[in-house]
Amino acid sequence: MSQEVKNKIAKSVQELRTSKSLKREELSLLLGFDNSYISKLEKGNINITIDKLDKIAKYFEVDIKELL
Numbered sequence: 001m002s003q004e005v006k007n008k009i010a011k012s013v014q015e016l017r018t019s020k021s022l023k024r025e026e027l028s029l030l031l032g033f034d035n036s037y038i039s040k041l042e043k044g045n046i047n048i049t050i051d052k053l054d055k056i057a058k059y060f061e062v063d064i065k066e067l068l
Contacts, residue, residue, distance in 0.1 A: 005068065006044040009053070012067045014042045016060045031055055 017027050017038070024038040031038075033052070040046045057064040 001047045003044065006046070006048075009048060009067050010042045010044040013038070013056060016056075016062070017042075020060075031059060 017024070022030075024042065025035060027033075028035055028038045031052075032055075037046070041048060053067055054064055057067055
């Protein structure tokens with residue numbers, strides 16, 4: 001996964017999370033992810049799987065394309 005794609009996903013997730021006034025820790029608990037996962041994701045440091053990307057999209061009720 002290119003750094004450009006990771007950065008786009010990072011920005012999208014951060015914007016969605018803050019729009020719901022959620023802390024990173026809260027979102028990771030709601031999604032069942034490791035505590036530091038959202039932090040790493042929002043910094044563009046993770047190659048996210050399609051399954052996790054889909055889980056995030058479903059939680060925020062957006063199409064997965066909006067995260068990419």
